[in-house]
Structure formats: C-alpha cells, structure tokens
Amino acid sequence: GAGVSQTPSNKVTEKGKYVELRCDPISGHTALYWYRQSLGQGPEFLIYFQGTGAADDSGLPNDRFFAVRPEGSVSTLKIQRTERGDSAVYLCASSTSGGADTQYFGPGTRLTVL
C-alpha cells in the first residue's frame, strides 16, 4: 500500500515569507508526528497528533511554527516569518495508533530559506 507522502519535496523561500508543508499519512493511521532534521544531525521531534488534536507540541521551537490536522488525516505544518535557521528537512511519520506502534516516515520536505 501507499506509504507516507509529503509535498512539496523541495521548497525554496525567502526570509520572512510564510510556508506550508503537507503530510499525507498512511490510510487509517491515527497518530501523526512531525520531525525536523538539520544537516548532519538526527531528526528532532516537533509535534504529535492523535486524531485531530495535537497531543504533544513540546518540540515546536517557537510560536512561528504551527501544525494542524483538521480531519484527522492530512496534516499541514505552517511556518510564519521564516528565518534562515529554519532551513532543514521536515519529516512526517505516522503510526497505527501511537504508543508503541512503529512509526513510518515519509521522504521529507527540504526547506531552504534564502
């Protein structure tokens, strides 16, 4: 079956602009995670959704970052007033129901802020 998909695969923007990154989880998966990976580092947790609600957003770096999952499926990560330090690969993962379930990752969106 289809895995986790993310669009766009690459996004180049200018400092100060607003961007939206989309994640389509595996069908039927209720848990959805966002991670951010900087060059040469492992992924870092940003936010976790269980259904439509953000159950844990402790990893969001500041209030410029926001994520939604209005219908409990597709999620959008939104970044306002982008900064050069936001440049990274943004990864999305989903799992059947959270908890101990295996997380399946998408290919990521590479964001470059000029």
Next chain:
Amino acid sequence: DAKTTQPTSMDCAEGRAANLPCNHSTISGNEYVYWYRQIHSQGPQYIIHGLKNNETNEMASLIITEDRKSSTLILPHATLRDTAVYYCIVSVLFGSARQLTFGSGTQLTVLP
C-alpha cells in the same frame, strides 16, 4: 529518554555480518531500544525494537545485554543497499506519544 552512544562510522564487507554497537548505560526499566536507519535523502526506516529479550525479524537481529546497558544490531549478510546511517534510540511512552529522540547515529558503509 536515556542517552545513547554509537560509533560515528563503520565499514563492513559485502556478504559479511555487520555488528553495530550501542551503549545506553542510563536506560530505565520501562524504556525500549529501537533501531532505525536512514538511507541518503530518504526518511528513517524502522528496523527492530526490543525491551530485554533478543529479537529477530527479516531485516536484522537485536542483542540486548542482560544488564540492558548496551545492545548490538546485527545485519547477518550485509549488502551494498544496507549502506546508511543507523540510529539506536531508547524511548519511553509518555501518555499516548512515543517521541523518538535520535542521536547522530553510525554511518555504515558496506564495501564491495
């Protein structure tokens, strides 16, 4: 979550077993050991996980020491496609969420 220590890089000959070590000396009794790998420009891929017993699946084996302070991931017959960064993660469940705290991992290079 407990901190893990892995070698920065390792090489392995194609067809031989690759043994990737991980130290997690501060692991708690309810923390699992997870292994993921990341092939260049792809998202991380789940390999295996365990609590205290050794585990085996179609991809690999996981050997956890009796004191649980270290573990070894074994790829029994490494191929060139196994070249990747391998992450050892210890993780505890917080409510319904399981944050995976990735370190820097081990770059495994399988040589022809």
